[in-house]
Amino acid sequence: MELNDIYAPVKEDLVKVKKTLASISHIDYQWLSEQLSHLVRETGKALRPALTLLSGKCFKYNFEYLLPMAASVELMHTATLVHDDAIDNAATRRGQATINSIFGDEIAILMGDYLFAKAGEFVADTQTPRVIKLFSQTLGIISSGEINQFRGAFNVNQSREEYFRRIYGKTASLFSLSTQSGAILSHATEEGVTVMKDFADNVGIAFQIVDDILDFTSTEEAMGKPVGSDLIQGTLTLPAIMLTESYPEDNPVKKAFETRDPKYVTRAIEMVRNSGIIDKCYEMASEYCEKACRNLKSLPRTDSRQSLYSLAEFVLKRDI
Amino acid sequence: MELNDIYAPVKEDLVKVKKTLASISHIDYQWLSEQLSHLVRETGKALRPALTLLSGKCFKYNFEYLLPMAASVELMHTATLVHDDAIDNAATRRGQATINSIFGDEIAILMGDYLFAKAGEFVADTQTPRVIKLFSQTLGIISSGEINQFRGAFNVNQSREEYFRRIYGKTASLFSLSTQSGAILSHATEEGVTVMKDFADNVGIAFQIVDDILDFTSTEEAMGKPVGSDLIQGTLTLPAIMLTESYPEDNPVKKAFETRDPKYVTRAIEMVRNSGIIDKCYEMASEYCEKACRNLKSLPRTDSRQSLYSLAEFVLKRDI
Numbered sequence: 001m002e003l004n005d006i007y008a009p010v011k012e013d014l015v016k017v018k019k020t021l022a023s024i025s026h027i028d029y030q031w032l033s034e035q036l037s038h039l040v041r042e043t044g045k046a047l048r049p050a051l052t053l054l055s056g057k058c059f060k061y062n063f064e065y066l067l068p069m070a071a072s073v074e075l076m077h078t079a080t081l082v083h084d085d086a087i088d089n090a091a092t093r094r095g096q097a098t099i100n101s102i103f104g105d106e107i108a109i110l111m112g113d114y115l116f117a118k119a120g121e122f123v124a125d126t127q128t129p130r131v132i133k134l135f136s137q138t139l140g141i142i143s144s145g146e147i148n149q150f151r152g153a154f155n156v157n158q159s160r161e162e163y164f165r166r167i168y169g170k171t172a173s174l175f176s177l178s179t180q181s182g183a184i185l186s187h188a189t190e191e192g193v194t195v196m197k198d199f200a201d202n203v204g205i206a207f208q209i210v211d212d213i214l215d216f217t218s219t220e221e222a223m224g225k226p227v228g229s230d231l232i233q234g235t236l237t238l239p240a241i242m243l244t245e246s247y248p249e250d251n252p253v254k255k256a257f258e259t260r261d262p263k264y265v266t267r268a269i270e271m272v273r274n275s276g277i278i279d280k281c282y283e284m285a286s287e288y289c290e291k292a293c294r295n296l297k298s299l300p301r302t303d304s305r306q307s308l309y310s311l312a313e314f315v316l317k318r319d320i
Numbered sequence: 321m322e323l324n325d326i327y328a329p330v331k332e333d334l335v336k337v338k339k340t341l342a343s344i345s346h347i348d349y350q351w352l353s354e355q356l357s358h359l360v361r362e363t364g365k366a367l368r369p370a371l372t373l374l375s376g377k378c379f380k381y382n383f384e385y386l387l388p389m390a391a392s393v394e395l396m397h398t399a400t401l402v403h404d405d406a407i408d409n410a411a412t413r414r415g416q417a418t419i420n421s422i423f424g425d426e427i428a429i430l431m432g433d434y435l436f437a438k439a440g441e442f443v444a445d446t447q448t449p450r451v452i453k454l455f456s457q458t459l460g461i462i463s464s465g466e467i468n469q470f471r472g473a474f475n476v477n478q479s480r481e482e483y484f485r486r487i488y489g490k491t492a493s494l495f496s497l498s499t500q501s502g503a504i505l506s507h508a509t510e511e512g513v514t515v516m517k518d519f520a521d522n523v524g525i526a527f528q529i530v531d532d533i534l535d536f537t538s539t540e541e542a543m544g545k546p547v548g549s550d551l552i553q554g555t556l557t558l559p560a561i562m563l564t565e566s567y568p569e570d571n572p573v574k575k576a577f578e579t580r581d582p583k584y585v586t587r588a589i590e591m592v593r594n595s596g597i598i599d600k601c602y603e604m605a606s607e608y609c610e611k612a613c614r615n616l617k618s619l620p621r622t623d624s625r626q627s628l629y630s631l632a633e634f635v636l637k638r639d640i
Contacts, residue, residue, distance in 0.1 A: 027464065029464055029467070029468055031467075031471060032464055032467055032468070080433075083429050083430070083433060086425075086429060087425075087426040087429055087430070105406075105407075105425060106407040106470055107467065107470065107471075109403050109406060109407055109429055109432075110403070110407070110463050110466050110467045110470065111463075111467065112429075112433075113400075113403060113432075113436070113459065113462075113463035113466075114460060114463040114464055114467065116433070116436055116459065117456050117457070117458075117459035117460035117462075117463055118456075118460060119456075120440060120452075120455065120456030120459065121453060121456040121457060121460065123456075124449055124452040124453035124455075124456055125453070127449045128449075129444055129447045129448075129449070129452075132440075132444040132449075132452055133441060133444035133445070135440065135444075136437050136438075136439075136440030136441040136443075136444055137437070137441060138437075139433065139436065139437035139440065140434060140437035140438060140441065142433075142437075143430050143431075143433035143434040143437055144347065144349055144352055144434055146430050146433075147349070147351075147352055147427065147430045147431065147434065148349055148352070150426050150427065150430065151351060151427075
């Protein structure tokens with residue numbers, strides 16, 4: 001199933017979210033306005049706003065508040081990407097040149113801050129202190145997680161537990177904000193909010209595991225960034241941890257981190273591809289997706305609930 | 321009058337604000353916890369939280385909500401400083417080594433983001449969508465203003481109007497959030513909120529004019545950063561604009577920006593010091609302070625109102 005079909009129950013409202021996102025470029029400073037308009041046009045898969053709307057649709061859908069909320073989660077995502085690219089010195093993202101590569105780190109820092117501010121304005125428009133607090137807590141989880149990741153870079157001695165904590169912060173926490181806020185703003189019961197949290201926490205982890213797999217198995221053309229980027233940046237992901245577990249004494253991940261020589265990155269990619277590691281990673285991702293869906297049955301049987309099941313499948317099958 | 325005396329009506333509550341600020345270092349990640357504890361200990365003059373509390377004291381003082389609000393404005397200020405220092409490559413701030421100089425720009429970016437998140441959590445604790453929205457709008461004004469400043473760096477053709485707009489964004493906007501939120505959270509009338517906005521907008525501009533004067537007249541020892549920092553970073557401030565107006569064809573500011581040779585910075589400082597420019601700048605700052613105070617008389621006669629008058633005087637007389 002394609003994303004377009006999965007998004008069907010909220011398709012028209014997602015268009016309105018994109019229009020709302022585009023509106024942030026209507027500001028006085030001409031240069032900034034142009035850059036923002038470019039940035040918010042490239043929304044990629046728009047997974048997070050879709051999660052907010054689909055979650056809301058499972059309860060008393062309240063689009064007046066879901067609209068700014070959906071815009072807010074997408075903008076928070078964009079802001080973190082702008083800062084991440086500056087931190088990683090990334091040249092491209094989604095096949096496009098990054099802000100830092102075009103205008104320098106200084107502008108990337110300030111542009112990210114501006115996007116956080118706009119995300120904060122949108123979330124304030126929900127008039128709902130509980131989701132506003134959750135929004136800020138999520139940003140805290142994301143940024144403290146990134147600090148931890150940056151400080152642990154090029155360290156081969158990281159456990160699976162640390163990895164899962166890291167990807168929770170990096171990806172699942174924002175998925176979780178997206179579905180929880182959708183539920184809260186649509187007057188879900190506490191049980192309903194928990195079902196949505198559980199779904200997003202687990203799908204988010206599966207999504208990031210697959211992301212980390214693709215960094216080994218995909219192509220630069222499909223990803224819009226070089227294969228092996230994680231290893232190049234010293235980020236130890238699940239496939240690399242498994243390779244290290246299999247060859248604790250002598251393995252190319254360790255050498256890649258020690259020497260920063262790209263030939264070891266290439267070697268690590270080959271070894272991972274030619275081992276059973278990829279299958280094992282997909283199995284783990286699949287388990288998280290099953291966990292994600294286990295309580296969905298308690299929700300009313302709607303198209304949106306079906307979309308959440310399909311989304312969990314999509315996460316496993318996606319190739320970008 | 322010293323700041324301690326000015327703060328007298330809210331002295332004990334300011335201590336509680338500082339304790340609340342210190343609490344943000346109680347987190348799981350040990351390294352981050354240590355850095356945060358260091359960062360929030362150095363609150364400098366704590367002007368912004370004091371403004372929030374003093375403003376609140378002029379109405380139905382509501383400390384339960386003013387406490388997180390005051391913590392929030394101080395943290396937003398700290399976050400912007402951490403990012404600014406990374407952008408400016410600043411080595412010291414308040415006489416201390418900056419985060420970017422110790423740990424690099426990457427950690428400075430993420431630490432700033434984390435502080436924004438914590439500021440956002442505190443403001444959410446006010447449970448008041450109006451101040452939450454104002455908080456995010458203020459961050460938007462600050463960061464878009466900084467983008468404009470960065471892009472205008474080393475450009476000698478900037479008008480006084482542009483300068484005033486810039487320093488409004490840089491300084492007055494956060495002063496304004498501080499007093500307005502204090503008033504709103506203490507159930508001020510709309511008129512009361514406007515009086516507080518007016519006060520802070522104008523005192524904030526005066527404060528920044530004096531800051532820009534001190535960059536010409538003070539010493540590295542007193543400021544905790546090199547004299548002439550603004551010119552070195554290509555920031556055109558009021559004294560530099562006035563010097564340029566006096567010598568439109570040939571002046572050291574223009575040469576400093578064109579050549580980046582520090583000898584022209586030294587020359588510009590000398591010329592400004594030996595001219596009537598400093599007096600004229602102080603006159604303008606003084607006019608803003610008068611404007612700030614013109615409507616305070618409509619407030620009940622309290623110690624806190626007196627403190628606001630004294631604060632407007634302090635802003636002009638301060639040497640750090």
